[in-house]
Amino acid sequence: MAVVTDRLGIAIAGRQIVKDVHLEIHDGQRVGLIGSSGSGKSMIARAMMGLLPPGTDVSGTIDLNGEQVVGMRDADLAALRGAAVGMVFQNPGISLNPLLTVGQQIALPLRLHYALSREELGQRVRAMMTRAGLPEELIDRRPHQLSGGQQQRVGIACALVASPRLIIADEPTTALDSLTQRQIVDLLVSLVDEAGASMLFITHDFSVLAHATQYCYVLDAGRIVEHGATAALLESPASETGERLVMAAQQLTLHRGKGDDDGRA
Amino acid sequence: MRYLLRRLALFVVALLVISLVVFLALRVLPGDIATIMAGLNASPERVAALRDQLGLDRPLSEQYGSWIAGLLHGDLGTTMLTGQSVAAVVATRARITFPLIILGLLVALAIGIPLGCAAVLARKARTRAFFQVLAVIGGAVPALWGGLLLILLFAKGSGILPILPATGFPRTGWHTPGQALLALVLPALTVGIIVGASIMRYTRSALQSVASTGTIEMAMACGMTRTDAVLRVGLRLAMPQLVSVVGLTFAEMVTGVMVIENLFALPGIGSGLVDDLGHRDLVAVQGELFLLAAFFLVIGLLVDLTHRALDPRLGANDD
Ligand SMILES: Nc1ncnc2c1ncn2[C@@H]1O[C@H](COP(=O)(O)OP(=O)(O)OP(=O)(O)O)[C@@H](O)[C@H]1O
Ligand SMILES: [Mg+2]
Numbered sequence: 066m067a068v069v070t071d072r073l074g075i076a077i078a079g080r081q082i083v084k085d086v087h088l089e090i091h092d093g094q095r096v097g098l099i100g101s102s103g104s105g106k107s108m109i110a111r112a113m114m115g116l117l118p119p120g121t122d123v124s125g126t127i128d129l130n131g132e133q134v135v136g137m138r139d140a141d142l143a144a145l146r147g148a149a150v151g152m153v154f155q156n157p158g159i160s161l162n163p164l165l166t167v168g169q170q171i172a173l174p175l176r177l178h179y180a181l182s183r184e185e186l187g188q189r190v191r192a193m194m195t196r197a198g199l200p201e202e203l204i205d206r207r208p209h210q211l212s213g214g215q216q217q218r219v220g221i222a223c224a225l226v227a228s229p230r231l232i233i234a235d236e237p238t239t240a241l242d243s244l245t246q247r248q249i250v251d252l253l254v255s256l257v258d259e260a261g262a263s264m265l266f267i268t269h270d271f272s273v274l275a276h277a278t279q280y281c282y283v284l285d286a287g288r289i290v291e292h293g294a295t296a297a298l299l300e301s302p303a304s305e306t307g308e309r310l311v312m313a314a315q316q317l318t319l320h321r322g323k324g325d326d327d328g329r330a
Numbered sequence: 331m332r333y334l335l336r337r338l339a340l341f342v343v344a345l346l347v348i349s350l351v352v353f354l355a356l357r358v359l360p361g362d363i364a365t366i367m368a369g370l371n372a373s374p375e376r377v378a379a380l381r382d383q384l385g386l387d388r389p390l391s392e393q394y395g396s397w398i399a400g401l402l403h404g405d406l407g408t409t410m411l412t413g414q415s416v417a418a419v420v421a422t423r424a425r426i427t428f429p430l431i432i433l434g435l436l437v438a439l440a441i442g443i444p445l446g447c448a449a450v451l452a453r454k455a456r457t458r459a460f461f462q463v464l465a466v467i468g469g470a471v472p473a474l475w476g477g478l479l480l481i482l483l484f485a486k487g488s489g490i491l492p493i494l495p496a497t498g499f500p501r502t503g504w505h506t507p508g509q510a511l512l513a514l515v516l517p518a519l520t521v522g523i524i525v526g527a528s529i530m531r532y533t534r535s536a537l538q539s540v541a542s543t544g545t546i547e548m549a550m551a552c553g554m555t556r557t558d559a560v561l562r563v564g565l566r567l568a569m570p571q572l573v574s575v576v577g578l579t580f581a582e583m584v585t586g587v588m589v590i591e592n593l594f595a596l597p598g599i600g601s602g603l604v605d606d607l608g609h610r611d612l613v614a615v616q617g618e619l620f621l622l623a624a625f626f627l628v629i630g631l632l633v634d635l636t637h638r639a640l641d642p643r644l645g646a647n648d649d
Contacts, residue, residue, distance in 0.1 A: 139557075143553055147553030148553060160543070161545070163642070173549070173552045178553055206644055207643075284545055
């Protein structure tokens with residue numbers, strides 16, 4: 066799905082948090098969004114889903130395949146969410162419904178959007194579990210009986226089960242250890258490509274960014290300061306913010322690399 | 331299962347402690363119980379007879395033992411004034427108090443839960459502020475004041491819109507259920523509105539704490555509207571908390587009912603307790619205090635068990 070935001074502005078309680086953001090995601094493209102903490106990345110992601118808290122002012126346009134999301138009624142947005150746009154959250158441990166089993170969580174988007182028979186629902190859920198690398202015996206477990214990695218696999222399965230054309234992943238690996246992070250990113254990328262969907266990927270981790278995205282936007286204090294092909298941008302950032310972020314990320318990666326080696330020795 | 335046994339054991343221990351406290355509280359009062367109960371102008375013979383009847387000359391442990399033995403058989407002693415069994419008197423009064431508590435609770439839930447949800451769902455800051463003010467006012471009104479206001483508004487004989495009775499209970503009791511129920515409407519509204527304000531505040535904060543975990547957002551991301559997600563996912567997730575809240579507001583409810591029974595001249599447990607204290611009928615008071623405390627303990631037990639049954643995360647690992 067193609068997404069274009071133009072002159073997007075987001076204000077909460079009179080404070081302008083996102084300003085004049087122009088961002089494009091082409092059909093089938095994986096796009097990264099980076100920026101320091103508090104720069105407004107999650108706000109942009111939520112705006113695309115109509116998930117901003119009540120009382121938020123959104124200006125400008127968000128165009129999803131020709132549909133205008135800004136100002137859309139919640140009922141119409143709900144019809145898009147889960148079906149046309151899927152979201153993977155940062156912390157599945159607290160966003161998955163603690164009362165639902167894995168099977169029920171994954172079935173939810175299908176139940177909300179399609180009238181399927183019981184068998185068909187079960188089949189689709191099991192197929193999705195397999196694709197997400199979840200063994201079938203987990204189907205009756207509840208989130209608190211899963212590992213962090215398994216929980217995020219459930220989160221990904223929920224986001225993808227109804228075959229949305231756009232996936233928004235807001236730091237989907239931050240809550241995981243580095244080995245699991247890699248597996249989850251690989252899974253997400255392969256599922257998105259397999260489905261031919263597009264993806265907006267928000268992350269602080271530049272190795273993940275290079276791996277998961279082709280194009281990338283840099284956000285600073287609510288404004289886009291730089292954008293370009295991910296590899297080139299990471300190689301030689303043009304903006305000051307970009308440079309700072311890349312430097313910090315390199316240091317972090319070095320430190321973490323050393324830590325991992327020590328751990329294995 | 332282990333939890334259930336542990337919780338039941340705790341209940342029994344608490345019951346014993348309460349019985350001891352109630353028993354001792356009336357024994358360590360300054361002065362001689364028999365003298366207090368017999369009244370100022372009683373003859374020494376009357377006092378001696380009373381002391382003998384109450385077994386006050388026996389050692390404390392023996393008195394406590396026989397009181398407990400009686401309790402186990404449902405025997406709370408006899409009232410001083412009429413010689414009826416205390417248990418029978420309490421049972422008669424409970425026929426007013428319990429329906430009043432239940433009606434009040436229904437009113438409170440019917441007011442508190444929808445308003446609490448509405449307060450969370452409100453989009454405009456001004457609407458949210460309005461609900462806030464409503465909750466603060468409702469929570470600040472004392473039962474007596476609220477009852478008087480309702481009497482001024484709706485009571486037959488004195489009200490601006492005189493549609494409901496506000497004095498006493500029909501002599502025929504529950505044999506005329508319509509009249510009996512009507513007599514309880516204003517009192518139940520009074521406690522219900524006040525407790526409803528608390529339930530509204532708790533519902534609002536319980537829903538908000540659920541919302542802050544991201545579960546509601548996730549349900550929305552799957553395709554629910556905000557209203558749907560709050561009502562279908564949020565309320566269910568907040569249910570264990572809400573059950574605890576109802577338990578917590580029960581104390582408020584019962585105190586409210588005690589005051590309200592006196593205001594509306596309803597011969598229930600609350601006004602009965604005040605009467606018995608006035609008559610210095612310590613046997614009856616002792617029994618009534620114990621039953622009241624036991625009632626709270628039972629509610630606490632039920633709340634804890636329900637809370638646990640509603641939340642699969644609890645009990646999954648330690649049973
Ligand atoms: N509900 C809210 N009310 C008011 N301000 C908010 C709210 N949520 C977020 N903000 C503010 O909006 C700004 C952007 O927040 P956002 O969550 O988009 O940052 P982010 O770039 O995702 O940061 P991070 O990398 O830490 O997730 C922050 O300054 C934050 O304080
Ligand atoms: Mg964020």
